Amino acid sequence: MFGLMQEHPLLVASIIQHAARHHGQTEIVSRLLDGATHRTTYAAMERRARRLARVLQGLGIRPHDRVATLAWNSFRHMELYYGISGMGAICHTVNPRLSPDDVAYILDHAGDALLFADTSFTALIEAAAAKLAGGLRAVVLLATPEQMPPLALPPGIAVLCYETLMEAADETFVWPHFDERTAANLCYTSGTTGRPKGVLYSHRSIMLHTMAENAAAVFGLRPGDRVMPVVPMFHVNGWGSAYAAPSMGAALVMPGRHLDGASVTRLMNEERVTVSAGVPTVWLGLLAHLRASGERLATVRRLIIGGSACPPALIEAFDREYGITVEHAWGMTETSPLGTFNTPIDLAGEDAAAALRRKARQGRAIFGLDMRIVDDEGRELPWDGVTSGNLQVRGHWVCSAYYGDAPGSALTGDGWFTCGDVATISPDGNMEITDRSKDVIKSGGEWISSILLENIAVAQPGVAEAAVIAAAHPKWDERPLLIVVPRAGTEIDPAALLAGYRGQVPNYWIPDAVVMLEELPHSATGKISKLDLRRRFRDYLLTRAADD
Numbered sequence: 001m002f003g004l005m006q007e008h009p010l011l012v013a014s015i016i017q018h019a020a021r022h023h024g025q026t027e028i029v030s031r032l033l034d035g036a037t038h039r040t041t042y043a044a045m046e047r048r049a050r051r052l053a054r055v056l057q058g059l060g061i062r063p064h065d066r067v068a069t070l071a072w073n074s075f076r077h078m079e080l081y082y083g084i085s086g087m088g089a090i091c092h093t094v095n096p097r098l099s100p101d102d103v104a105y106i107l108d109h110a111g112d113a114l115l116f117a118d119t120s121f122t123a124l125i126e127a128a129a130a131k132l133a134g135g136l137r138a139v140v141l142l143a144t145p146e147q148m149p150p151l152a153l154p155p156g157i158a159v160l161c162y163e164t165l166m167e168a169a170d171e172t173f174v175w176p177h178f179d180e181r182t183a184a185n186l187c188y189t190s191g192t193t194g195r196p197k198g199v200l201y202s203h204r205s206i207m208l209h210t211m212a213e214n215a216a217a218v219f220g221l222r223p224g225d226r227v228m229p230v231v232p233m234f235h236v237n238g239w240g241s242a243y244a245a246p247s248m249g250a251a252l253v254m255p256g257r258h259l260d261g262a263s264v265t266r267l268m269n270e271e272r273v274t275v276s277a278g279v280p281t282v283w284l285g286l287l288a289h290l291r292a293s294g295e296r297l298a299t300v301r302r303l304i305i306g307g308s309a310c311p312p313a314l315i316e317a318f319d320r321e322y323g324i325t326v327e328h329a330w331g332m333t334e335t336s337p338l339g340t341f342n343t344p345i346d347l348a349g350e351d352a353a354a355a356l357r358r359k360a361r362q363g364r365a366i367f368g369l370d371m372r373i374v375d376d377e378g379r380e381l382p383w384d385g386v387t388s389g390n391l392q393v394r395g396h397w398v399c400s401a402y403y404g405d406a407p408g409s410a411l412t413g414d415g416w417f418t419c420g421d422v423a424t425i426s427p428d429g430n431m432e433i434t435d436r437s438k439d440v441i442k443s444g445g446e447w448i449s450s451i452l453l454e455n456i457a458v459a460q461p462g463v464a465e466a467a468v469i470a471a472a473h474p475k476w477d478e479r480p481l482l483i484v485v486p487r488a489g490t491e492i493d494p495a496a497l498l499a500g501y502r503g504q505v506p507n508y509w510i511p512d513a514v515v516m517l518e519e520l521p522h523s524a525t526g527k528i529s530k531l532d533l534r535r536r537f538r539d540y541l542l543t544r545a546a547d548d
């Protein structure tokens, strides 16, 4: 016997319809490319998203067509999220930090018919368009007619103005109903391990992820919150903020392109931001700015951090110096992205050091997703907080195959997705990533966690950023090499830095040498690019040994 409850397909457009109807006056504030501040409301945005659906129809877009975006976080990017997916087409967010070659590759691979782009990307678009195999019909620049920059494209690709098209469209579009399993968004992994691969989210997966993200134990957004997604909307749907905030009636503050500490501080204070989400590099930059300038964040209560491991020193510093809670999350493009969340709790009788270690772990699986660790033969490993293994997940918003591949082809025979991360899980279910599989350092047959060594380095005074990579070694195969960026105006003594590891890790974990750099290379998603560092410093110890 079936239940007798209503059934409505889980469709993304229902989020903006809800926000427009029940939180219509709640704001979306955007810092635009020219530095101006733009304000709109959910009610107005929903009307503009319907207008956009008309524009898309006028440009020949049909359900299931792919429409690309190349844009910073702004109200226009929100309109694209809802207008494109809402009419049944697929919103393909392209990462502008990728090379023109990769951008051309993914536009072709996705078969995008249109590209909506911010005006700051004209050089990238010209370079990528020259390499395109075909299929792209037009580039629509997100601008008013007065703001249109010159853009030289190959014949067959038109250049159009977003606001001119919007002006000419009407608002009579009615959000359609269709199967909730229909594809809504497409996001490519940043290709740190080869060509980018497309992850194709469905309306259903996005809706379930949104509900899970809004649980009190996770983002827990609510009316009155003012949410600033520092993480770009082209990085795994901005970790879902553009869905989670309107669904709960929380305001959105879109930072645009300037994500340095000073710009972020100014906007957070001006717009009374309460919650924000971003990668560690951004929060390290913010912390450095606050310390140097003496400024404070007047309204921010929580910073959500993920994308790379959060150094415990960052959690401690924001808490002690600024009264702000840092909440650590783990996920990936293939998991929409939320997989685990370390909800802040206090445990009776726990000392401060143990509490900090616990808070720095990546957290428990959120409801709707399951995880396990397995050995190389696929046998499940114990949750003892010590045994490390390959992390696997399954759930409602975990990818089953990459775009263009056979259904289920990204899964193990028993239906799990292998994340490419090495992790431990404590008896109470708190997971800790010890490394990406390809970053693990194998020294004389023992595994050394690069993340743990980096966390210890950034806790040292004078260290702004640190990376530990596997350097080739004649005797041990690989040994850890510590690469650090000193804080502005500080001198670092390598011997003292290495001495700081004593007593914190087994002696054989202590890096063999320290390299100082003025800055570390970052990937297209703002993470330290260990691939680049390995290319440059893989033979550092061998060369040094030869020189000695």
Ligand code: ADP
Binding pocket: 189, 190, 191, 192, 305, 306, 307, 308, 309, 310, 328, 329, 330, 331, 332, 333, 334, 362, 419, 420, 421, 433, 435, 436, 525, 527
């Ligand atoms: P890419 O880094 O290739 O752009 P993703 O953004 O999908 O792709 O990154 C997913 C990976 O980022 C995870 O598999 C994991 O290695 C790493 N990651 C994400 N969050 C965390 C975290 N909180 N701690 C450690 N690693 C993390």
